[in-house]
Amino acid sequence: MKKIYNLSEEEVKHVAKLAKLTLTEEEIKKFQSQLSEVLAYVDVLKKLETKEIEPTSQVTGLENIFREDQTGQSLSAKEVLANAKKKNNGLFVIKAIFKK
Amino acid sequence: MLKRKIMVFLSSKRFLRNKKMKLNELAIKEAQEGLKNKKFSSTELVKSCLAQIKSQNRGVNALITTCEEEALAQAKKADDLIIHSPLSILHYPLIGIPLVIKDNFCTKGIKTTAGSKVLADFIPVYDATVVAKLKKAGAIIIGKANMDAWAHGSSGENSDFGSTKNPYDKESVSGGSSSGSAVSVATNMALAATGSDTGGSIRLPASFCHVVGLKPTYGRVSRYGIIAMASSLDAIGHFTKTVEDSALILKITAGHDDFDATTPKMPVPDYEKNLGASIKGLKLGFPKEYFNTGLNEEIRKKINESLEQFKKLGVEVKEVSLPHTEYALAAYYIIQPSEVSSNLARYDGLRFGLGRENFGDEAKRRIMLGTYTLSSGYYEAYYLKAMQTRTLIKKDFDEVFKEVDVLLTPVSPTLPFKIGEKATDPLQMYLSDIFTVTANLAGLPGLAIPNGKVNNLPVGFQILGPQFSEEKLFQVAYSYEQAKQ
Numbered sequence: 277m278k279k280i281y282n283l284s285e286e287e288v289k290h291v292a293k294l295a296k297l298t299l300t301e302e303e304i305k306k307f308q309s310q311l312s313e314v315l316a317y318v319d320v321l322k323k324l325e326t327k328e329i330e331p332t333s334q335v336t337g338l339e340n341i342f343r344e345d346q347t348g349q350s351l352s353a354k355e356v357l358a359n360a361k362k363k364n365n366g367l368f369v370i371k372a373i374f375k376k
Numbered sequence: 377m378l379k380r381k382i383m384v385f386l387s388s389k390r391f392l393r394n395k396k397m398k399l400n401e402l403a404i405k406e407a408q409e410g411l412k413n414k415k416f417s418s419t420e421l422v423k424s425c426l427a428q429i430k431s432q433n434r435g436v437n438a439l440i441t442t443c444e445e446e447a448l449a450q451a452k453k454a455d456d457l458i459i460h461s462p463l464s465i466l467h468y469p470l471i472g473i474p475l476v477i478k479d480n481f482c483t484k485g486i487k488t489t490a491g492s493k494v495l496a497d498f499i500p501v502y503d504a505t506v507v508a509k510l511k512k513a514g515a516i517i518i519g520k521a522n523m524d525a526w527a528h529g530s531s532g533e534n535s536d537f538g539s540t541k542n543p544y545d546k547e548s549v550s551g552g553s554s555s556g557s558a559v560s561v562a563t564n565m566a567l568a569a570t571g572s573d574t575g576g577s578i579r580l581p582a583s584f585c586h587v588v589g590l591k592p593t594y595g596r597v598s599r600y601g602i603i604a605m606a607s608s609l610d611a612i613g614h615f616t617k618t619v620e621d622s623a624l625i626l627k628i629t630a631g632h633d634d635f636d637a638t639t640p641k642m643p644v645p646d647y648e649k650n651l652g653a654s655i656k657g658l659k660l661g662f663p664k665e666y667f668n669t670g671l672n673e674e675i676r677k678k679i680n681e682s683l684e685q686f687k688k689l690g691v692e693v694k695e696v697s698l699p700h701t702e703y704a705l706a707a708y709y710i711i712q713p714s715e716v717s718s719n720l721a722r723y724d725g726l727r728f729g730l731g732r733e734n735f736g737d738e739a740k741r742r743i744m745l746g747t748y749t750l751s752s753g754y755y756e757a758y759y760l761k762a763m764q765t766r767t768l769i770k771k772d773f774d775e776v777f778k779e780v781d782v783l784l785t786p787v788s789p790t791l792p793f794k795i796g797e798k799a800t801d802p803l804q805m806y807l808s809d810i811f812t813v814t815a816n817l818a819g820l821p822g823l824a825i826p827n828g829k830v831n832n833l834p835v836g837f838q839i840l841g842p843q844f845s846e847e848k849l850f851q852v853a854y855s856y857e858q859a860k861q
């Protein structure tokens with residue numbers, strides 16, 4: 277019997293692209309089956325009527341936390357760059373994003 | 377004949393009393409006494425832990441980094457301070473005490489990997505707020521604990537630096553994701569360890585390794601400087617040998633932090649002060665949905681024994697219902713990967729760490745799952761639906777806490793399982809979290825307590841309470857712990 281997947285191979289590739297992950301052909305197959313299984317499991321929520329229910333995105337009940345706009349202790353430029361693979365003159369060096 | 381038996385018994389008792397406990401086996405409170413009365417020095421205490429790490433770590437793989445030189449230097453400083461101003465112990469509640477820190481807590485100048493190859497060479501330039509607070513209290517960092525990479529996992533097997541082994545059976549898992557933290561305390565490599573709990577990552581390994589594990593209320597302890605997993609669920613706690621030590625540490629780590637806007641400006645109670653308060657007349661509920669099919673029979677028996685024990689302590693025990701429990705894990709496995717995919721998007725290998733090709737399988741799975749559930753066209757069906765379910769789950773708890781003061785539930789549906797048993801079946805692994813994720817969804821505190829063994833493998837239970845009820849949880853657990861001794 278052919279397995280029914282919630283997720284097509286194309287969708288796996290598309291999602292990987294969105295998330296900037298490079299997958300091998302083998303990984304695409306493996307993740308397609310594993311992720312489909314998880315998506316099938318979470319489908320249980322469809323049984324639940326939630327039309328009138330407000331969503332909960334956080335549980336603290338806190339809102340609009342402000343502070344005075346004052347500078348405090350912060351890291352030096354040297355510290356901020358301490359873990360960079362490439363740096364130059366106090367800046368991060370990265371590949372060009374725009375073509376010339 | 378009888379007389380002789382009694383003599384033998386007495387001499388064995390005396391032997392036990394006189395047998396010198398090794399320093400690394402002490403609880404924090406006991407070590408504090410010893411340091412204060414100059415029975416031993418911090419240097420001796422730290423050396424004892426280092427010796428234990430050297431002899432045990434190869435077998436259980438609990439630590440990724442050991443900080444031998446730094447720890448000994450700190451111990452010397454602590455000893456100097458104790459000698460020159462003996463009263464300093466009053467101001468530094470953890471002076472000279474060696475702790476293990478989970479490897480997703482940023483530690484200034486000490487490699488912090490979060491268990492992932494992506495951060496294999498990352499050396500933070502600042503301390504997490506909790507680390508700074510512990511250091512300020514005099515604590516000594518002796519090592520950084522192994523963990524499931526990015527805290528994704530229930531067994532410790534997802535670490536990019538090898539699985540942590542359960543000290544009670546090295547073929548079994550330690551529980552995760554704070555695997556090395558739990559094992560380092562269980563094997564006396566340190567007196568306590570820090571952990572993080574997004575869906576059970578403190579309570580599960582505590583239960584699998586027979587130590588006390590606290591997941592505080594969401595927002596009670598600052599998340600600043602701890603590598604984020606799922607920001608609306610992450611809670612920062614710790615592992616200890618006793619309930620008393622757990623209260624002592626929370627007193628230090630809890631409180632408002634300007635660097636974490638989810639920490640309310642609420643006073644931090646003196647958790648130790650009323651630890652011994654009577655729990656007579658307390659109402660304790662056991663939610664029937666947590667005792668349905670799927671719970672190991674032996675664990676159920678153990679819990680029934682605990683409920684009887686609580687009745688003997690004068691506690692009113694009653695069955696209660698949390699009707700939306702069956703939806704909790706599904707809601708969790710939408711909300712959590714969604715937030716994971718967002719938090720892990722920042723790892724580009726440019727400002728720090730290595731490239732995205734270094735993510736392991738579990739991180740890739742969660743990033744993709746979250747990216748999918750948040751992507752256009754699916755948001756309402758998954759993320760919004762899960763957030764609405766979260767409201768219902770939270771309401772269940774609000775209602776039940778009108779009836780009872782605390783809840784008692786199992787931590788894991790099974791005993792510690794074998795290494796490799798669930799490694800190729802992510803969904804089976806996720807089901808390990810079925811009894812623990814609810815506390816994270818509702819932001820409640822949970823305290824996991826050791827509760828004996830089945831087939832020589834540890835079991836535990838958890839006490840859950842309303843938000844910010846940690847003081848009550850400690851009292852309940854302390855009474856139970858004392859009664860069992």
